[in-house]
Amino acid sequence: xxxxxxxxxxxxxxxxxxxxxxxxxxxxxxxxxxxxxxxxxxxxxxxxxxxxxxxxxxxxxxxxxxxxxxxxxxxxxxxxxxxxxxxxxxxxxxxxxxxxxxxxxxxxxxxxxxxxxxxxxxxxxxxxxxxxxxxxxxxxxxxxxxxxxxxxxxxxxxxxxxxxxxxxxxxxxxxxxxxxxxxxxxxxxxxxxxxxxxxxxxxxxxxxxx
Amino acid sequence: xxxxxxxxxxxxxxxxxxxxxxxxxxxxxxxxxxxxxxxxxxxxxxxxxxxxxxxxxxxxxxxxxxxxxxxxxxxxxxxxxxxxxxxxxxxxxxxxxxxxxxxxxxxxxxxxxxxxxxxxxxxxxxxxxxxxxxxxxxxxxxxxxxxxxxxxxxxxxxxxxxxxxxxxxxxxxxxxxxxxxxxxxxxxxxxxxxxxxxxxxxxxxxxxxxxxxxxxxxxxxxxxxxxxxxxxxxxxxxxxxxxxxxxxxxxx
Ligand SMILES: [Fe+3]
Numbered sequence: 001x002x003x004x005x006x007x008x009x010x011x012x013x014x015x016x017x018x019x020x021x022x023x024x025x026x027x028x029x030x031x032x033x034x035x036x037x038x039x040x041x042x043x044x045x046x047x048x049x050x051x052x053x054x055x056x057x058x059x060x061x062x063x064x065x066x067x068x069x070x071x072x073x074x075x076x077x078x079x080x081x082x083x084x085x086x087x088x089x090x091x092x093x094x095x096x097x098x099x100x101x102x103x104x105x106x107x108x109x110x111x112x113x114x115x116x117x118x119x120x121x122x123x124x125x126x127x128x129x130x131x132x133x134x135x136x137x138x139x140x141x142x143x144x145x146x147x148x149x150x151x152x153x154x155x156x157x158x159x160x161x162x163x164x165x166x167x168x169x170x171x172x173x174x175x176x177x178x179x180x181x182x183x184x185x186x187x188x189x190x191x192x193x194x195x196x197x198x199x200x201x202x203x204x205x206x207x208x209x210x
Numbered sequence: 211x212x213x214x215x216x217x218x219x220x221x222x223x224x225x226x227x228x229x230x231x232x233x234x235x236x237x238x239x240x241x242x243x244x245x246x247x248x249x250x251x252x253x254x255x256x257x258x259x260x261x262x263x264x265x266x267x268x269x270x271x272x273x274x275x276x277x278x279x280x281x282x283x284x285x286x287x288x289x290x291x292x293x294x295x296x297x298x299x300x301x302x303x304x305x306x307x308x309x310x311x312x313x314x315x316x317x318x319x320x321x322x323x324x325x326x327x328x329x330x331x332x333x334x335x336x337x338x339x340x341x342x343x344x345x346x347x348x349x350x351x352x353x354x355x356x357x358x359x360x361x362x363x364x365x366x367x368x369x370x371x372x373x374x375x376x377x378x379x380x381x382x383x384x385x386x387x388x389x390x391x392x393x394x395x396x397x398x399x400x401x402x403x404x405x406x407x408x409x410x411x412x413x414x415x416x417x418x419x420x421x422x423x424x425x426x427x428x429x430x431x432x433x434x435x436x437x438x439x440x441x442x443x444x445x446x447x448x449x450x451x452x453x454x455x456x457x458x459x460x461x462x
C-alpha cells in the first residue's frame with residue numbers, strides 16, 4: 001500500500017448543447033428578444049485597430065450535410081498580437097481597449113453558414129523556447145450531437161511563411177491535415193477568409209485537446 | 211514582486227497551464243445510443259497541445275453587460291403575469307479542480323418551461339408556450355465563484371431519438387472560466403427524477419460518479435419558506451498545474 005494522493009475536485013462532465021442552444025446563448029436566433037445587450041458575431045467597433053476582415057464557413061457532418069444548428073465561438077488576439085486578458089503580459093504589444101477578441105454566432109438555419117466580422121490578428125508569442133505562433137483564431141464548436149465542445153484553429157492561407165514556422169501546425173504529423181486549418185482569402189465587399197470544418201471523412205478537420 | 215514584467219509572457223503562460231483534461235469524465239464523441247452523435251463525432255485522435263497564450267487567456271465580461279433581471283427567469287420575460295410552474299432557486303459555486311472559486315465568470319442557462327416546451331422556432335412539442343416565460347438567463351459569479359438565479363422548474367419533454375425517448379427535467383449551463391480552454395457546456399438534472407438513468411446523454415458519461423455530479427440535490431436549507439424550493443448545483447472547471455516551483459516564482 002502507498003499513501004493516497006490528496007484529493008482534488010474533478011471537472012464537471014460535459015453534455016451536448018442540444019438543439020435549442022440558441023435560446024440561452026443567441027436568443028435572437030431562437031426567435032425572441034430578452035436581454036438588453038446580446039453577444040454577437042461582430043467583434044469590431046469603429047475604434048478597433050487593424051484590418052477589417054470577415055471569416056466565414058460551414059461545418060459539415062459525416063454525411064457531408066452542413067450542420068445548421070451549430071454554435072461557433074471565436075477567441076483571438078488583437079492586430080498587434082496581444083490578447084485582451086491579464087494573463088497576456090506581452091508588454092511590447094499594446095492592448096486595444098475597443099477589442100475584446102471574442103464573438104459567438106449560430107450557423108444559418110437554411111444554409112449552415114456562420115460568419116464573424118473581425119480584424120486580422122497579429123502573431124502571438126509561442127511557448128518558451130518556441131517560435132511565435134502565426135496569426136490564428138481559436139474556434140470552439142458546440143451543437144446537438146456534439147458531446148463535448150470541439151477546439152480548433154483558423155490560420156490564414158496567405159501567411160505561408162508564418163504558417164510554415166508555426167509551432168502548433170508543426171505538431172500535426174500529416175502535412176495534408178494541416179491544410180484543414182487554412183482559411184482561403186476571397187476579395188468581396190470585405191476581405192473574407194473561408195474555412196469549412198469537417199467533423200468526419202477524409203478531410204476531417206484537426207481538433208485539439210488543449 | 212521579485213522581478214519586473216519584462217519578457218514574461220512565456221513564464222506567465224507556463225505557470226497558468228491547465229491540467230490535462232481527463233476525457234474519462236466526459237461522454238466520448240461517439241455515443242451511438244444518442245443517435246445524432248453518430249454523424250457529428252470526429253473519428254481521428256485529437257492533437258494534444260500544451261497551453262499557449264491562446265488557451266490560458268479568454269474573454270472577460272463585466273457587470274455592465276448584464277441587466278438587473280438577467281438572473282431572474284420568473285420576471286425577465288413576464289408580460290401580463292408570472293410564469294406557470296414550481297418556483298425554484300438554483301445556486302452553487304463555480305470552482306476549478308484546485309478547489310479555487312472562479313470569480314466574475316459568465317454563467318448562462320437555458321431551459322424548457324414547466325410543460326417541457328422551449329421558446330424556440332424549432333420546438334414543435336404540443337405542450338404550450340408560456341407567454342410569461344422566456345427560458346434563459348445569465349449571471350456573473352461573485353468574488354468567491356458563487357452564482358444564483360430564480361426560475362421555474364422545467365418539465366421533461368419527448369425527443370426523437372428512440373420512439374419513446376424522454377429527456378429528464380434539466381437546465382442547460384454554459385460556463386467560461388478564465389481561459390478559453392476551460393470553456394464548458396453541461397446540463398443540470400434534478401434529484402429524484404426517474405428519467406435520469408434512462409437518458410442516453412447521462413448514460414454516455416463513462417464515469418458513474420461524474421454523471422451523479424450533474425444531479426442537483428434539493429437544498430431545503432436554501433429554500434425560501436412559503437415562496438420557493440432550492441436546488442444546489444456546483445460546477446468544477448479544469449484546474450491548473452500547481453508546482454512548488456510556481457509558488458516560489460510567485461513569492462508566496
Ligand atoms: Fe434541453
